[in-house]
Amino acid sequence: MCCQHFIELQTPKPHQTHNMSDAQYEAGLDLVRRLAPTKIPELVGHLCSLCPDLTDDWLTSIDQPLQVKRCAQTGRDFILCDYNRDADSYRSPFSNEYEPPLEDAVLPPDNLRQLEAEANDIFATFTKLYYESGVCSVYAWDPATEDGAFAMGVFIHKVGEGHRGLDQGVWDSIHVFEVVPEGDKFAYRLTTTVLLSMNASGTGLKTLAGSYTQQAENNLKAGSGWHDHVVNMGKMVETMENQMRNSLQSVYFGKAKDVLGELRDAAGASQTQRMAALQSSLAAQLKARNAM
């Protein structure tokens, strides 16, 4: 389900530890890939208890279902994640204030706060067009890597109502950009994770849930100000989400059915054997005819 012009290989997000902890870090990420996706928050708790030294790494590198809070000042819902968290407080992208209030809290620099404000408005339109009623928050921060570089995350949380005996579904999009100046252009490196969970418990389909990550990189021009950056990132987010939606649809609904069919052979092996026997006898007949 890879998209051709997208970078296929996933590199784990950077972390600052080595040796013994490296092996533990890898083992933890392997569990994230193997255990039931519905249990990820529980798993993160266990990982933090088993290896407390790696707590920061687990929290930054494992994507968890997004939580939502109402902004006390503006009354708008915003998304809680590791990128707007400081201690136990979260910063609203609408008021730029931490809730609950926090002394000496880290705020984005003024220029990035401008980007954040503009991007929140524009991605709210994107969310409305594709999700109708989702919650969207954009956060920007200084990655402190090199001059002129910046980082931005776009987060979307949508809860679908239950529908004709189906339970509610949840879609979370997590887009993280690193933008670095390169010559007269900018390199936009995007990592997107979609967390999707649905079920129809009444039918015996207890859960259908998971996370799916893809990366993309584009080199694009951008004039001064944030306008061009927002347009460039908007296009990338839209393309990425559209492609991932298609892939998810084919995995969740097409392939899942096929694998069930492989686990229990509905046609029955005897029929498969009959088909194979028929094919080989036809082949033999053809061969005999050609030999004449």
Add this chain to the structure above:
Amino acid sequence: MEQRARTLIMLAPPTEVESVVKDIRQLAGSEISSVLPEICKEYNEKHCVAFAHEDKQVVISEYASVGENEYICPREGLIVKVDHMSHKVTDARPLEEDDDAEYVELADEVYKMAKESYPAAAVAVYNLEDKKVIVVSSDKISAKNFYTGSLRNVYIVANGAVSGSMVGVIHFYEGGNVQGEVDKTMPETPAPTPTEVVRAIRRFEETSISTVGSALTDINENQFKALRRALPITRQTIDWPKIAHDHVATQLGSMAM
């Protein structure tokens, strides 16, 4: 520590438990080593894990336990001793044939069904004191296509009736981790003869698979579409320069007021 290890291992999909145990050992360190075999045993019995033995597959289950890590394998006619950590059979000896006519007839019917519906699965029928138990352990691993799947069906035959369950996990891991879990219960169904037992099971399994199949179709057509549209209502992708421009215009407008 031990409780955490047990909880996490118990969450593993049946086809991947060995890798999960390896991860846990790495995370929890050596102090967990002494309890791992016990946790693995619990896992293997609960999830009816099948071990390869020569050209056969033997099912581990609580119903088959006859001694310290020893299990009967009636279809293969063996009693095996196993290592729960490495999933290996360490010793095997012949199992005395059960000549209980009723049991033999049921087992024959079940194995006939298994050849049709589960040509590659491990299957066992156990003759216990107060009941007969049927276990189907079907796994599928496709590393090439990045998925694994497992189906566990356990049926209890007692007092002229059959009841049971079908539990399945499908796991796709290309670019992430997507899993589907199936859990169906077969209510007690009257089935006085082995033929009727197998017929009831067949009907239950066919209905279950087709119900889950239509649920998938239904979710796709309703729930999934309602979560995120494939395209905006205009059926066109977004004109980003335009919405960014409109945004600036609105900003300027509100400033002018």
